[in-house]
Amino acid sequence: MLGQMTEPTEAPAYEVRLARVEDAGDVARVCREGFAASSVGLLSAATVERQAARYYDVSRVRDEIASAGEAPQWQGYVVAATGEGRILGAAGGGVTDRVVGNLHVLYLDLTVRGRGIGTTLLEFVTQQQKAAGASEQWVSVTDGNRLGIPFYLARGFVVHDKVPFDPADDPPEAFSLRMQRAI
Numbered sequence: 620m621l622g623q624m625t626e627p628t629e630a631p632a633y634e635v636r637l638a639r640v641e642d643a644g645d646v647a648r649v650c651r652e653g654f655a656a657s658s659v660g661l662l663s664a665a666t667v668e669r670q671a672a673r674y675y676d677v678s679r680v681r682d683e684i685a686s687a688g689e690a691p692q693w694q695g696y697v698v699a700a701t702g703e704g705r706i707l708g709a710a711g712g713g714v715t716d717r718v719v720g721n722l723h724v725l726y727l728d729l730t731v732r733g734r735g736i737g738t739t740l741l742e743f744v745t746q747q748q749k750a751a752g753a754s755e756q757w758v759s760v761t762d763g764n765r766l767g768i769p770f771y772l773a774r775g776f777v778v779h780d781k782v783p784f785d786p787a788d789d790p791p792e793a794f795s796l797r798m799q800r801a802i
Contacts, residue, residue, distance in 0.1 A: 633707055635698070635700075635740060636698060637687060637698075638684045638695065640684050643681035645705070646709045647677045649708060649709050650675040652728070652729060653729065654667065657726075657766045658764075661761050661763045661793055662792065663792065674724075680696070691714045691715070691751055692713040692714065692721075693712075697740055697743050698710075699736045699739060706728070707736050708727040708731070708736045709724065709740070710724060710725040710737075711724045712724075712747070717752050717753075720744075720753035720757065721758070722756060725741060741774060745802050748802065749802055757779075758776065759797055760795060760796050760798060761793055775800040776799060780796075780797045783795070
């Protein structure tokens with residue numbers, strides 16, 4: 620029936636682990652698709668493509684997987700992967716100033732949203748950051764993002780400030796909310 624909401628089905632069995640170099644293509648795909656879906660109506664198609672090409676290029680993702688943990692600012696990609704190797708989601712972050720955890724990325728395969736996978740990925744990254752000494756965690760979310768903002772608010776993040784999405788844009792095309800929580 621049109622308009623009727625259905626509950627998400629149970630998530631497929633998966634493990635959360637550090638990404639492997641062979642995951643790079645799937646990590647890039649999940650991030651590109653998630654970024655595009657969360658940007659609908661907020662960013663121009665050209666901006667979405669430019670940002671996706673910059674951050675979710677397979678060779679860049681492969682290099683970021685290979686260099687994970689070399690510096691505290693990037694602890695690496697974490698993935699939710701099925702036993703068959705299907706990547707259901709990816710997240711990643713790092714620690715700056717010894718106490719500030721930054722969540723740089725968290726996206727899911729669009730077919731598995733609402734099944735707890737994002738929460739599990741966030742918790743894994745949070746534990747990495749706490750182990751490195753972080754006591755607070757920050758994330759930037761495009762203002763108006765109907766997928767990300769409710770997710771982070773439900774997990775204790777609060778909006779701290781609003782900054783241009785791309786500081787190089789004058790005037791700004793869009794804004795990002797800087798959200799923070801204690802961990």
